[in-house]
Amino acid sequence: MNGRLSNATIAKLPAEVRVPSYDRNSVTPGIVHLGVGAFHRAHQAAYVDACLADGESNWSIVGVSLRSPDTRDALEPQDGLYTLAIRDSAGEQLQVIGSIQSLLVAPEDPSAVLAALIDPRIRIVTLTITEKAYLRAADGTLDGAHPDIVHDLANPGSPRTAHGFLAEALVRRRANGTPPFTVLCCDNLPANGATLHRLLIEFAKLRDADLARHVADDVAFPSSMVDRIVPATTDADRARIADELGVQDAWPVMTEPFRQWVIEDRFPAGRPAWERFGVTMVEDVGPFEDMKLRLLNGAHSGIAYLGLLTDHATVDRAFADPLIRQFVDRLWAEAVPTLPQDAGLDPIPYTAELADRFSNTALAHRTAQIANDGSQKLPQRIVASALARLEAGLLPEHLSLVVAAWIAACAARGGSLPQGHFTDPLDAALDDLFGRNLPTAETTAAVFDLAGFANGHPERHRLIEFVATHLVHFKQGGPKLAFAALGIGNEPPRRAE
Secondary structure, eight states, X not given: OOOBOSTTTGGGSOTTSBOOOSOGGGOOEEEEEESOSHHHHHTHHHHHHHHHHTTOTTOEEEEEESSOSHHHHHHXXXXXXXXXXXEETTEEEEEEEOOEEEEEETTTOHHHHHHHHHOTTOOEXXXXXXXXXXXXXXXXXXXXXXXXXXXXXXXXXXOOSHXXXXXXXXXXXXXXXXOOOEEEEOSSOTTHHHHHHHHHHHHHHHHOHHHHHHHHHHOOOOOEEEEOOOOOOOHHHHHHHHHHHSSBXXXXXXXXXXXXXXXXOOOTTOOOOGGGGTOEEESXXXXXXXXXXXXXXXXXXHHHHHHHHTTOOBHHHHHHSHHHHHHHHHHHHHHGXXXXXXXXXXXXXXXXXHHHHHTOTTTOOBHHHHHTXXXXXXXXXXXXXXXXXXXXXXXXXXXXXXXXXXXXXXXXXXXXXXXXXXXXXXXXHHHHHHTTOOOHHHHHHHHHHHHTTTTTOTTHHHHHHHHHHHHHHHHHHHHHHHHHTTTSSXXXXXXXX
16 A cells, blocks of 8 residues: 555546546635535535636635544545545446645634634635534524533634634624625525524624624525435445555545535625536525425435334345335325425426435445434424424324334334434433333323424324324334334234323
């Protein structure tokens, strides 16, 4: 093995490996990205890499890790370079991405992150920090009592949260006479731009009313919808990539050929010409977001929890299970009517494409990875569709089973599933609840209370009843009985407790 992937070794890579076609020393930063994990490196950074190769040299990325130094430690010796391995059942294509120009770790040096954010060359701040990092209370508002929010309000010059960094950077840019950057949320939140805008206004109000007005009136927060499956990188992946490259890559990223990015076109400070490389620029991202959340992400969650409960470690193996496949088809049939009917969506071909993607045997996308943070993900992926069906006088039988499967999988940790096999922000409270051995209906209602599912909705009680019925079946006979109660499989359901 001849050293490490870097600017010095990139010219020696095999000819079939795609490498940056631009001079990395001549590009300048235009984007700060908060949350520089695997998804960002497989998605937004790849789109920006294409723009740099097309001559848009002032849009390279400053990557910021808000928590762990792991990504910086892996990529800094590689000059920010990493391999994107695009895999399907037919084979693998390797591409070296060069769009990340520098990497910062916020807890180590928050002042360096703020310096990057106030750089006049920075015109866009993108985020993939996961749902839980937005620090929302059960009612969806900012959790003003969260210790990190309290810290940021008391110490604006050394923030810990995305809210704190964005607010302080906007204060300093305004004081310097620098126009505000556009904030582009790329996480799976409903109306993600509008949601982050509202949360940052709430944070700013706790600091200063004038700052809140500035955030409300002068800063653009376009919503976006992102889609690409990015499984966790394994040691076996690293070894295989190293063999193919002839050099070590400490953190390559695995992904699928499919990718999608839909963005509301509101960028007062300018933006790359993403549309040249397949990005869809629209006036309203909402319908596209709903289709993705309810059909792809909703099915992913269902596959994850049912896969865990049936000993399927990866999505492709779970989806190949005839019972789970039949369930997913029925789940889609329930969710499709809840989508906007006049927005130009085409959900039937979309679900056919999803079926092909879920069947990709090369990705080995772990069900345990998808299962993380269910209390944060299920409201927009599953609960919203279930409530929409109830409002329309329709039954959410399969949608509600996904919620029950999540509860059952959480309760199975430390038993049929390893302790800590996947995690959730509510783990401590859930463990305490499960330890009380309450009747199933009471347990279900208590979980809804903890997670804030359907709070204040007139159909909340009915949804709880559906979930509790499924949970009884999971307890009495596992997924097979839960499926049988829906007519999937042959075993008749037992009487509910």
